[in-house]
Amino acid sequence: MDLTFTEQQDAFRQEVRAWLEENRPVDDFEPYYTPTGLAQYKDWERSLIDAGYSAPGWPKEYGGLGLDLWGQLIYDEEYARLNLPERINKMGLLHGGPTVMAHGTEEQKAKWLPDLLDNTHIWCQGFSEPDAGSDLAALRTTGRIEGENLILNGQKTWTSFGVIATKMFALVRTDPAAAKHRGISFVVLDLDTPGVEVRPLRQLHGHAGFAEVFFTDAAVPLANVVGPLGEGWRIAQTSLQLERGTGRGVHTRLEHALNEVTHLARRDLDSASMERLGSLKAWTSAFAHASYALTDAMSRGEEKTADASVLKLRQSEIQTAIREEQLALLGGDAELISDVEPDAPLPTMLREYWHSRAGEIFAGTTQIQKNIIAEAGLGLPREPRP
Ligand SMILES: Cc1cc2nc3c(=O)[nH]c(=O)nc-3n(C[C@H](O)[C@H](O)[C@H](O)COP(=O)(O)OP(=O)(O)OC[C@H]3O[C@@H](n4cnc5c(N)ncnc54)[C@H](O)[C@@H]3O)c2cc1C
Incomplete structure (x- = not known):
């Protein structure tokens, strides 16, 4: 390289x-x-x-x-x-929009992409449901075909940016009789459609940008289905792979976070934290090199499913280790919470820590990444599909 x-x-x-x-x-x-x-x-x-x-x-x-x-x-x-x-608008710019580019019709591209590019519409991703996260194909939100419309019923959850979004790209079951991974369709919908209700969710660290979204007989034009009806699982792979792939400057963000923590450490350094910081420096450098190697392989058209999962796994581990070190260095000060405004968002340090823990869950949990590495990287037998 x-x-x-x-x-x-x-x-x-x-x-x-x-x-x-x-x-x-x-x-x-x-x-x-x-x-x-x-x-x-x-x-x-x-x-x-x-x-x-x-x-x-x-x-x-x-x-x-x-x-x-x-x-x-x-x-x-x-x-x-x-x-x-x-x-x-990162859900739309990084995942939803490119999926429409890859699988949508010319009309859909002309209708949606300019408004996404200039933030006229903010997009969110409606994949997860209360009983469908890692096992996404267990999703139960239905889209019943009625004339020119799909009639949606069900619930999505953990919708990032849901409280400010105006459009959602979602997976819905359009053929309940088909096998689990079939009969799912990928659809783009307006969140102000009658029958769609967005309820904000406040997270443990005070962040209130998440939402759960409920559908009750919400009519969405069939023309909004991206790709063929019932092929949503295949279409969604484009979006899911983009989520796990390289990019977004993650290695630079990790280096930035480590520099911040090292700066704190200068005030109060003992040999144990020096050793941990040294390890973190080695990890972040290795991570940056692995990101470059993946970019290199992908630009030569190689498919690197396991490598992308290795990076996602390492990214969340390093991120959490950096934030744990930060909390250790700050001691009790990191946990000071306002007694004037008990509902106020947590102090930045604590928020960063909790956010790093979320990195072990979104875009495929740590355990799911390990499964992918075992199957795609080591060639171990696939988990049986129900
Ligand atoms: C910050 C954040 C943002 C998110 N944003 C969005 C969003 O915008 N849109 C959206 O649709 N979703 C979003 N999600 C949801 C996310 O995709 C799911 O939380 C994730 O897929 C895990 O699903 P789950 O929460 O249902 O956990 P589960 O799938 O129920 O997993 C519970 C535990 O079981 C383990 N587990 C499950 N299956 C296996 C297996 N086969 N082998 C080994 N272990 C297993 C998991 O690793 C986990 O530890 C977001 C989540 C977070 C934390």
Whole structure:
């Protein structure tokens, strides 16, 4: 693997770096689920959109920069290097939109992609249900065909960005008689459709951006089904693989987090924490190299299912270990909670810690990643499918 960037790539990095440094927001944002926070995120993202940086990895015909995987990595590294805010439309920009590009009709692409690119619509992902998470194909939300519509009934849960989203890409069962992984369809719907109810969910660390979404006889045009009816499981693999793949500057974010913690450690260092910090440095460096290796293999068109799972597994482990170290260094101070506002969000440190634990669950839990590595990486027998 040749890790030398070309002159053109270096020039692109300098261009992105200069733009981000000049235009980056100066203040920390409120959470996106508050009116002030949402306005701050939208303002910042408006400048990204106007500069053509809304979805740099999208093809030019859909408003992106048409970057290859290395160009995307450079952009993501620069974005993460400044620890800039996560995108409120990332479910759509990273997963939903590219799935529509891969499987949607020309009408669907023309209708949905421009509004997604410029945040006119915020998208969320409606896959998980109360009894369908790791075993996603156990989903029970139904889509009954009636004339030109699908009539949805059921419930989705753990919907990130659900409280601010206006559209959802969802998996629904359109043929209950078919085998478990068949008879599922992938559909895009408006969340203001009559019969759709979004209920906010507040997490343990105070974050209230999650939602559960209920459908009661909600009529969604059949024209909103992406790909053939009953082929939703296959279509959803595009979205799920994108979720587990490389990118989003994760290795740079890990390095950033470790630097923050190392900075704290300078105040109060003992040999045990020095040793742990040294290990974390070794892990984050190895993680960065593994991210480069995966980018390299994928840009040569290789399929790397097990490697993507190894990265996802390591990412959550390193993230949690960094935040555990941070809590250990801060001791009791990390846990100070306001007695004036007991419902106020937890202090940032504690929030970061809990968020790192969530990384062991979303986009496939730690145990599921291990199963994938065992099957795809080691060639061990697949779990029997019910
Ligand atoms: C921060 C966050 C954001 C999320 N955002 C979204 C979203 O936007 N949209 C969406 O649809 N979903 C979202 N999810 C849901 C997420 O996809 C599920 O939580 C996840 O798939 C796990 O499903 P579950 O919670 O039902 O747990 P379960 O699948 O019930 O798992 C419970 C435990 O059993 C283990 N387990 C399950 N099956 C196996 C197996 N075969 N072998 C070994 N161990 C197993 C799991 O690893 C876990 O430890 C989000 C979750 C989190 C934490």
